[in-house]
Amino acid sequence: MMSEDNGRWALVTGASTGIGYHLAICCAEDGYNLLVCADEDQIKQAAEDFRERGTRVEAIRADLATESGVADLYRVARHRDIHLLVANAGIGLGDAFLDEDLLEAQRVIDTNVSGTLSLIHKIGHDMRQRSSGRILITGSIAGFMPGSFQAVYNGTKAFLDSFAFALGNELKQTGVTVTCLMPGPTDTPFFERAGLEDTKIGAGDKDDPAEVAKTAYKAMMDGRASVVTGFMNKVRVAFSDIIPEPTLAEMHRRMAEPGSAPD
Numbered sequence: 215m216m217s218e219d220n221g222r223w224a225l226v227t228g229a230s231t232g233i234g235y236h237l238a239i240c241c242a243e244d245g246y247n248l249l250v251c252a253d254e255d256q257i258k259q260a261a262e263d264f265r266e267r268g269t270r271v272e273a274i275r276a277d278l279a280t281e282s283g284v285a286d287l288y289r290v291a292r293h294r295d296i297h298l299l300v301a302n303a304g305i306g307l308g309d310a311f312l313d314e315d316l317l318e319a320q321r322v323i324d325t326n327v328s329g330t331l332s333l334i335h336k337i338g339h340d341m342r343q344r345s346s347g348r349i350l351i352t353g354s355i356a357g358f359m360p361g362s363f364q365a366v367y368n369g370t371k372a373f374l375d376s377f378a379f380a381l382g383n384e385l386k387q388t389g390v391t392v393t394c395l396m397p398g399p400t401d402t403p404f405f406e407r408a409g410l411e412d413t414k415i416g417a418g419d420k421d422d423p424a425e426v427a428k429t430a431y432k433a434m435m436d437g438r439a440s441v442v443t444g445f446m447n448k449v450r451v452a453f454s455d456i457i458p459e460p461t462l463a464e465m466h467r468r469m470a471e472p473g474s475a476p477d
């Protein structure tokens with residue numbers, strides 16, 4: 215499907231693969247120019263795919279775990295009319311916390327939390343000044359569960375889930391909306407990159423990233439505060455409200471402990 219350029223830009227982080235790749239396609243098919251960003255070279259190939267949809271695309275390679283990477287991206291973004299900000303870039307890390315490399319664990323926080331906040335702070339100012347804009351933040355249903363063997367990752371997603379609702383409230387009546395996307399396990403390179411392939415969650419059934427992206431895009435354009443994708447994930451979130459945290463942590467252990475994948 216190809217749409218006409220509506221002169222507005224969508225900035226999508228983490229657009230090289232997975233959910234972000236498909237979110238970028240949703241933006242392109244809705245007529246937005248694309249400013250896309252990821253840390254590695256694959257963003258260039260993704261940009262070619264997006265261009266084939268007839269949209270204008272600029273691709274930036276920047277490490278959004280660093281303040282200088284965010285600044286590099288913003289240097290380009292500030293000259294564009296960014297109407298949609300899809301703050302999606304994120305990484306996981308599996309293993310027991312004390313067995314993880316601390317620097318790797320800190321990089322999860324730097325990418326998922328610090329980089330995301332820094333970018334939203336910059337673009338959010340521009341949007342508020344213009345009295346218009348939509349922000350989508352990729353949190354996770356993982357934010358509702360203490361994530362044994364993924365403790366830092368789940369903590370970052372708990373932060374983002376909470377932050378998104380709070381920011382959305384602060385911005386009400388400004389013309390800027392904030393939507394928190396909370397997917398469950400989705401079929402992307404995330405699990406391999408996080409070293410979770412030998413876990414039950416890594417080996418289990420997953421949602422289609424294209425479907426997750428379509429649902430998320432609609433929720434963002436409708437200005438909804440949040441969206442949990444998939445029926446079973448809605449059930450998981452409902453149960454997380456009533457199950458005590460130590461039990462949730464034990465349930466997470468069964469899904470994420472190294473070697474928990476069925477033979």
Ligand SMILES: NC(=O)c1ccc[n+]([C@@H]2O[C@H](COP(=O)([O-])OP(=O)(O)OC[C@H]3O[C@@H](n4cnc5c(N)ncnc54)[C@H](OP(=O)(O)O)[C@@H]3O)[C@@H](O)[C@H]2O)c1
Binds near residue numbers: 229254256407
């Ligand atoms: N898959 C799931 O089950 C699941 C469930 C809930 C939430 N999520 C969230 O969904 C988001 C997208 O993940 P995904 O599942 O689509 O995984 P993915 O395919 O691994 O995508 C992650 C994207 O983030 C980018 N990225 C990572 N670190 C970056 C950095 N420092 N600077 C710039 N870009 C960076 C990656 O690009 P590079 O490769 O170039 O670094 C890639 O484009 C993440 O926030 C993740 O936490 C995923």
